[in-house]
Amino acid sequence: MKKRAGLAAAAILVTTGLAQAQSLEPFRYGTVATKGDAGFVYMGAEDGFDNSFGLDIDMQSFKGDSILLRGLLAGELDAYIGNPGGPMIAASKGADIKIIACPWPGLTYALFTKPEITSVDQLAGGTIGVSAPGSLPDLFSRAVVKSAGIPLDAVNFTVAGSDAERIAAVSADLITAAPSSSEFNAKAPELGLHMLVHARDVVPEYVRFCIMTRGDIVRDSPDYIASFLAAQLKGFSFALQNKEATLALSYDKAELPPEDEAPVMIYDEVVEFGAVDPEMTVDVEKLKWLSDLLGETGNMDAGFDPATMVDTSVLEDAKALLAAQ
Incomplete structure (x- = not known):
């Protein structure tokens, strides 16, 4: 199991003896290089969140979105959180990629x-x-x-x-x-x-982070993905309501000194401007704006409909799992 971090550990020790004893299924989850906002992204993979849904989420940090995308397509990741631009370009060329949630619609x-x-x-x-x-x-x-x-x-x-x-x-x-x-x-x-x-x-329409996975995983293992998303729903909601625990996790994961003000600054910005959505809603209109931008910049052919790569069925299942806890 992963190491608990400072205040975050004290706040999230909510697992039951049954959850601790059960066999946990590994889940490989990617993210970009850790920064001061790491507490939000990592919370759903901490003990008390992932294992309460039968998973052991292995967070893997990479230097950029393009590496995450390659890892997902190569089968080295089960999902990743990142900007939907690259996946949209890949989907327009036939890649079987699905956007299943968008927890960070505000572009910080x-x-x-x-x-x-x-x-x-x-x-x-x-x-x-x-x-x-x-x-x-x-x-x-x-x-x-x-x-x-x-x-x-x-x-x-x-x-x-x-x-x-x-x-x-x-x-x-x-x-x-x-x-x-x-x-x-x-x-x-x-x-x-x-x-x-x-x-x-x-560019207020620009979405920062969505969660992407492959279509075959959604089709073949919907319960697996739903359990993962339930942990993320629980984690983002907790992070928004527990500033000190989230900051403690941010400092720990990004290995920042206590005098660094970046985690505090980004946390306050997220809360003030509602940059993080605990419901992880996928706004297709914002994705269409991004698709138009990609066409205008020559990154992909114009006319791609991003709705074809959105699958929120597993997100609804995840919400049902969370409500049943």
């Missing part, structure tokens, strides 16, 4: 630059550091540029690593701007940077 993301850049217009002719094509950093940056009416070919987009690596590149004047989780605003001043725009102000 921003574009960071040096203070002398005060408007998106000034990015014309500059370079924005992103991640792999079709990833959240790439699509978000292109959406910001488009929102300002700037032709995409007026800006250079270059792969520049993880959030932390991209931010460091801006600080070192290697690139003009970089997208990152908005929690980096806590460290921006000491790096000589500032937040140019926040996602909620320019």
Whole structure:
């Protein structure tokens, strides 16, 4: 079983003797590299959540969404939480991928630059550091540029690593701007940077995280997926209602020093703006907006209907499981 973390452990020791004694089924669950918001994402995999539904969820952290997608398609993951852009591109080309829940509809993301850049217009002719094509950093940056009416070919987009690596590149004047989780605003001043725009102000339709799995798993093992989603429902709900436990888990998983304010900043932002949805509702209209963006940016052929890759039947089953506890 996984290690319990500080305050989180005390808060979630709710398993019964029966749940502890039963044989737990492993579930391989992927996420992007841990940051200050890790408490929200990891809570549903902690003891007291996963094992109360007969699972032992193994959280696996990867550097970016594209690696998670490859792992899912290769059968190395059972599900992952990430941006739905890459899976949508894959589904438009025939991949059997399903969006089964969207726990983080609010995009807690921003574009960071040096203070002398005060408007998106000034990015014309500059370079924005992103991640792999079709990833959240790439699509978000292109959406910001488009929102300002700037032709995409007026800006250079270059792969520049993880959030932390991209931010460091801006600080070192290697690139003009970089997208990152908005929690980096806590460290921006000491790096000589500032937040140019926040996602909620320019692309409020952009969904941050959905949960994806393969269609064959949904068809062949619906109870398995429903149990997993029930643990996630329970975890996100608990995280929103228990700040100290969630912060303790964030600091532990991201291995952050106590003086780092990022976990506190992102928690407060999530709560203030309702960025996390404990019901994990899939908003198909927002996914259609993303599909249109992907068509406009040339990442995939226009006209793909994301509703064809949505399957919320297992989410409804998960809610029934949770209600029965």
